[in-house]
Amino acid sequence: MKAVITVTGKDSVGIIADVAGVCAKYGANILDITQTVLSEYFAMIMLASIDGLTIGFSEFVDILSALGTGRGLDIHTMHEDIFNTMHHI
Amino acid sequence: MINTQDVLETIQMIREENLDIRTVTMGISLWDCVSEDVGRLCDRIYDKITRRAEHLVAVGQEIEKQYGIPIVNKRVSVTPVSLIGGDTSPEGYLRIAQALQRAADAVGVNFLGGFSALVQKGMTVGADRLISVIPEALAETRNICSSVNVASTKAGINMDAVARMGNVIKRAAYLTREEQSIGCAKLVVFANVPEDNPFMAGAFCGVGEPETAVNVGVSGPGVVASAIRRAGDCDLSELAEVIKKTAFKITRVGQLVASEAARRLGVPFGIVDLSLAPTPAVGDSVAYILEEMGLESCGAHGTTAALAMLNDAVKKGGVMASSHVGGLSGAFIPVSEDAGMIAAAERGALTLEKLEAMTAVCSVGLDMIAVPGDTPEEVISGIIADEISIGVANNKTTAVRLIPAYGKTAGESVSFGGLLGRAPVMPLNSYSPAKFIRRGGRIPAPIHSLKN
Numbered sequence: 001m002k003a004v005i006t007v008t009g010k011d012s013v014g015i016i017a018d019v020a021g022v023c024a025k026y027g028a029n030i031l032d033i034t035q036t037v038l039s040e041y042f043a044m045i046m047l048a049s050i051d052g053l054t055i056g057f058s059e060f061v062d063i064l065s066a067l068g069t070g071r072g073l074d075i076h077t078m079h080e081d082i083f084n085t086m087h088h089i
Numbered sequence: 090m091i092n093t094q095d096v097l098e099t100i101q102m103i104r105e106e107n108l109d110i111r112t113v114t115m116g117i118s119l120w121d122c123v124s125e126d127v128g129r130l131c132d133r134i135y136d137k138i139t140r141r142a143e144h145l146v147a148v149g150q151e152i153e154k155q156y157g158i159p160i161v162n163k164r165v166s167v168t169p170v171s172l173i174g175g176d177t178s179p180e181g182y183l184r185i186a187q188a189l190q191r192a193a194d195a196v197g198v199n200f201l202g203g204f205s206a207l208v209q210k211g212m213t214v215g216a217d218r219l220i221s222v223i224p225e226a227l228a229e230t231r232n233i234c235s236s237v238n239v240a241s242t243k244a245g246i247n248m249d250a251v252a253r254m255g256n257v258i259k260r261a262a263y264l265t266r267e268e269q270s271i272g273c274a275k276l277v278v279f280a281n282v283p284e285d286n287p288f289m290a291g292a293f294c295g296v297g298e299p300e301t302a303v304n305v306g307v308s309g310p311g312v313v314a315s316a317i318r319r320a321g322d323c324d325l326s327e328l329a330e331v332i333k334k335t336a337f338k339i340t341r342v343g344q345l346v347a348s349e350a351a352r353r354l355g356v357p358f359g360i361v362d363l364s365l366a367p368t369p370a371v372g373d374s375v376a377y378i379l380e381e382m383g384l385e386s387c388g389a390h391g392t393t394a395a396l397a398m399l400n401d402a403v404k405k406g407g408v409m410a411s412s413h414v415g416g417l418s419g420a421f422i423p424v425s426e427d428a429g430m431i432a433a434a435e436r437g438a439l440t441l442e443k444l445e446a447m448t449a450v451c452s453v454g455l456d457m458i459a460v461p462g463d464t465p466e467e468v469i470s471g472i473i474a475d476e477i478s479i480g481v482a483n484n485k486t487t488a489v490r491l492i493p494a495y496g497k498t499a500g501e502s503v504s505f506g507g508l509l510g511r512a513p514v515m516p517l518n519s520y521s522p523a524k525f526i527r528r529g530g531r532i533p534a535p536i537h538s539l540k541n
Contacts, residue, residue: 004096034093047095058154076100078157080091085345086338087095 003028003050003057005064009073011042019075021047022067026060029050035059042073047080093347103158103339105313107373107400108202108339111366112162113149113288116294116302116359117141119168120204127181130174131188138192138201140167141301141356145515146197148353152346159506160346163309165196166292166304167203171219171270179222186226186233200275202234202292207282209244220253227272234275238282240477242484245279246532251477255470266495269503271493274457276378278473280487282482285360286416291453291488295409302359303351304416307343307407308366309335309374310427313399317381328382329402335389336363336406344411362416363407363497364393364397364452367427369510371436375399375420376429387429388439396420397450417486419452424490425505425512426457434513441472441515453485459512460505462495469493471522482535 007019016035025031028048035044053060061077068075102108114434122133142165150162156242167189176183186204193201206216223235237254242248248400258273265272284295287304294302316335320328343361350357367375376387379395400420408414422444424430433439442456448454454476462471475487492512496502499516 002091004091006096006100032091045091045093047091058151061154061157073372076157079100079155081345082156082158083091083095083099085341086099087092 001050002031003048003063004080004083005046005048005075005077007042007044007068007073007075009042009068009071010046011037012042015042015071015073018054018065018067018071019044022064026063027054028060034041078087102312103524104316106309107333107368107370108291108309108312108342109140109159109161110305110343111308111364112164112287112306113141113145113160113346113350114164114166114292114304114306115145115354115356116166116285116298116304118294118298118300119173125177127177127184131184133190135188135419136183137193138167138189140356141461142196142198144354145345147352150438152349154407155349156345158342160516162199164198164287164289164292165193165201166287166294167201168296169207169293170203170204171213171216172296174212174215174219174430177218179218179224181228182219182230182259183220186230189233189512190230193259198232200232200234200289201487202236202289203294203434204233205234205237205293207238208247208250209238209241210247212250213541220257223276224264224272227261227275228264234292236277236279236282238279238289239279239473240481242281242481242537244532245534246474246477246481248474248526249529251474252526252529254473255466257490258469259513262495269505270462270492270494271505271509274509277293277475278489280477281485283416283486287362288364288366288417291417295492299357300443301356303347303354303356303362304359304362305343305347305350306362306364306366306416307339309339310365310366310367310378310446312339313365314372314374314378316380317378325398329398332338332399332402332419333406336403337410340407358413360413360415361411361413363404364416365403366507367421367423369426369428374427374429375422376427376433380429384449386438387501388443391442392445393450394482396447400451421452421456422447423490424458425510431511431513434515445476445479448476448487449483452486455479455489455491457490457492457509457512459494459497459514460517461499461514462493464493464517464524465521466523467516467526470526474526476505478532481511484537497504
């Protein structure tokens with residue numbers, strides 16, 4: 001199973017490191033990252049395998065969301081199924 | 090592989106355009122609760138609902154987290170109580186309503202539907218007694234919803250029931266006068282009622298339904314309005330395509346949530362209701378879609394045509410996205426729950442007569458409309474009869490949820506807060522249908538040949 005982590009907000013040093021740190025800490029294996037900065041606006045979509053997650057998915061979602069709030073970023077973590085279902089027949 | 094554009098589109102729909110799952114409703118059959126002793130009947134009802142729906146709210150919350158999509162309401166619908174209450178006394182029916190309220194409290198749902206009767210052809214003793222205490226049941230409970238099916242295309246219209254419901258609605262308004270007649274917001278009068286509807290106040294678990302089933306109602310007027318805005322100055326053929334594609338995406342989320350909820354709860358998946366259900370939140374309005382399509386205001390001439398196209402495109406897009414479709418499927422036009430409808434009614438662009446015409450081509454009917462508190466019950470019955478005949482003649486579901494707001498006159502407004510919203514009190518035609526309504530009897534089922 002995979003989770004899609006989207007991070008948006010004002011750019012600053014260490015965003016990827018922090019998000020990746022949380023993933024590493026709780027056993028989410030990062031598979032792919034797309035990231036850009038558009039006039040100081042940071043946007044990243046990260047795909048991570050959550051099969052080896054050491055905590056519940058809900059908790060993982062909350063931890064990342066709290067990290068975002070602390071840094072003034074919007075971090076959403078969603079199961080990949082919602083994207084596959086909506087956009088592929 | 091996940092496409093960046095798809096991810097961003099989904100997140101925008103949820104965050105900015107109010108895409109949500111409006112309701113996950115668990116239908117629970119109460120047939121096996123039947124007992125001669127009303128105390129025992131109530132205990133069995135409470136036990137069954139609390140057992141079957143024990144995890145409903147928690148599972149809903151887990152799914153919200155998993156997919157990052159809000160599930161606004163978790164609800165329960167049960168077998169129409171008049172069918173399982175039998176010849177229980179009117180007081181007994183009130184005790185059942187209280188038992189349902191206790192069960193709703195215990196499982197944490199915000200509405201429980203099924204204090205209902207099906208009387209399209211005539212009334213059983215049970216239906217008669219249940220209907221006689223609907224106003225009291227609505228006043229004495231907070232989260233129990235009631236519905237009465239008074240007509241069907243096959244049976245015709247039970248005008249005795251229509252006459253009676255005028256009185257029931259007035260009494261419900263009076264008994265809940267301290268709370269802006271909110272009792273009436275929990276009571277729907279139907280024609281051709283669907284048995285698997287997940288939406289309140291009309292949800293119940295029909296006679297052909299399984300022991301339990303998960304039915305899901307989707308939403309997303311804001312998403313459709315934004316898609317139309319982005320489509321720009323295209324013709325209506327193209328616009329219909331845009332709406333279909335958007336409805337497909339919205340409904341796929343409903344299907345995903347419904348299957349996941351059914352799997353986690355260990356009950357069969359019932360249906361997805363292909364609905365465009367507005368909320369009072371700005372941007373989550375069906376009226377705004379119609380205005381985005383090119384009307385200066387909802388209610389302008391052209392509204393019925395725009396709504397007919399919208400409703401049809403939503404169904405066409407949604408049907409392919411779900412394995413089973415049912416319920417009320419279509420665009421809802423509840424006045425108090427739709428910021429654009431409220432505004433249109435307040436500026437005088439949207440009248441009751443126009444709303445009635447609109448219901449011929451979309452889902453449900455005259456929904457959440459406040460009318461003056463001194464409206465005679467025969468006039469309420471007349472409004473019901475008109476709306477119900479649109480459903481019967483057109484072989485579709487129609488319904489009436491009117492609020493004769495106690496002590497209020499046209500031009501004032503009532504406010505219920507939350508999803509029920511705020512309704513401007515709309516003026517009514519003051520000529521009396523009393524003699525017609527008092528005739529009673531049944532309007533025969535319409536012929537479905539020689540269509541004109």
